[in-house]
Amino acid sequence: MSLKDFLFSRMFARSIGLAVLIIVSLLIVLLIWLNFYTHHGQSRIVPNFHGLNMAQVETIAKKSRLKYTVIDSVYTSATGKGCVSEQNPQPGFKVKKWRTIELIINAFRPEMVPMPDLVDLPKRQAISVVESSGLTMGKLIYKPDLSVDIVLDQLVDGIKINKNDSVQKGSVIDLVLGKGLSNQRTGVPDLVGMKLESATRRILESSLNLGTFIYDSTIKSRVDTNMAFVYKQNPESREDATLQIGSSIYLWLTVDSIKLKADSTVVIRNDTVPHTEPAPQKAN
Numbered sequence: 001m002s003l004k005d006f007l008f009s010r011m012f013a014r015s016i017g018l019a020v021l022i023i024v025s026l027l028i029v030l031l032i033w034l035n036f037y038t039h040h041g042q043s044r045i046v047p048n049f050h051g052l053n054m055a056q057v058e059t060i061a062k063k064s065r066l067k068y069t070v071i072d073s074v075y076t077s078a079t080g081k082g083c084v085s086e087q088n089p090q091p092g093f094k095v096k097k098w099r100t101i102e103l104i105i106n107a108f109r110p111e112m113v114p115m116p117d118l119v120d121l122p123k124r125q126a127i128s129v130v131e132s133s134g135l136t137m138g139k140l141i142y143k144p145d146l147s148v149d150i151v152l153d154q155l156v157d158g159i160k161i162n163k164n165d166s167v168q169k170g171s172v173i174d175l176v177l178g179k180g181l182s183n184q185r186t187g188v189p190d191l192v193g194m195k196l197e198s199a200t201r202r203i204l205e206s207s208l209n210l211g212t213f214i215y216d217s218t219i220k221s222r223v224d225t226n227m228a229f230v231y232k233q234n235p236e237s238r239e240d241a242t243l244q245i246g247s248s249i250y251l252w253l254t255v256d257s258i259k260l261k262a263d264s265t266v267v268i269r270n271d272t273v274p275h276t277e278p279a280p281q282k283a284n
Contacts, residue, residue, distance in 0.1 A: 090223065138155075233252070
């Protein structure tokens with residue numbers, strides 16, 4: 001039989017038809033398997049596990065057809081011991097069935113860390129050491145001394161702490177610093193547009209303290225809190241404005257970028273004074 005006769009034969013046509021049928025069948029089976037494997041169209045809302053103990057988490061996760069895993073533990077007074085303090089994805093997100101939810105739980109016992117030796121360190125270096133040691137930077141307390149911005153004492157809840165003393169991880173450390181023998185002043189930093197963490201660091205670097213910070217009505221979730229930025233500060237940053245070192249700055253935060261230009265009203269504090277250069281002396 002010639003090649004031409006074979007290509008137009010009934011046997012060849014049946015073979016081609018059978019091959020096409022097999023390929024189509026395999027594609028249908030593959031699509032059905034992928035649909036089943038990926039749980040297509042079976043998304044569900046992530047429940048809120050915050051504040052729940054592990055028994056409650058297991059019950060709700062099983063009912064919601066989700067899995068969970070504990071990836072870390074922290075210690076905080078905001079949540080009960082052994083309860084969930086953070087989760088990922090956040091509550092309300094839609095996920096596939098049997099998605100694994102990552103949880104961070106509140107430890108039963110606080111983690112302790114040794115207190116670093118900050119005495120005699122410059123302010124900037126001391127702040128870096130505090131943050132790298134798992135501690136939280138608190139207030140800057142200034143008192144008259146020959147030194148300026150040098151650590152004289154380190155405090156926790158107003159109590160002097162010596163180096164290598166055990167303190168709870170995350171404890172707030174206040175620093176007592178020298179301010180010289182005169183009323184040292186510093187410029188008011190421009191914080192508008194900064195997130196809270198960056199603004200706080202800038203305030204401390206300027207030898208000032210963060211006073212009250214207020215979130216406006218646009219802040220409705222943890223995500224909003226993380227995205228919020230400063231739209232107003234008191235006192236305002238001006239080229240001619242200074243504060244005594246150790247003074248406080250107050251912040252207002254939002255996620256509404258329109259407020260950056262729309263709201264510029266700030267109450268001027270009594271301890272904010274213009275800085276003026278001395279008038280040049282006339283030659284005799």
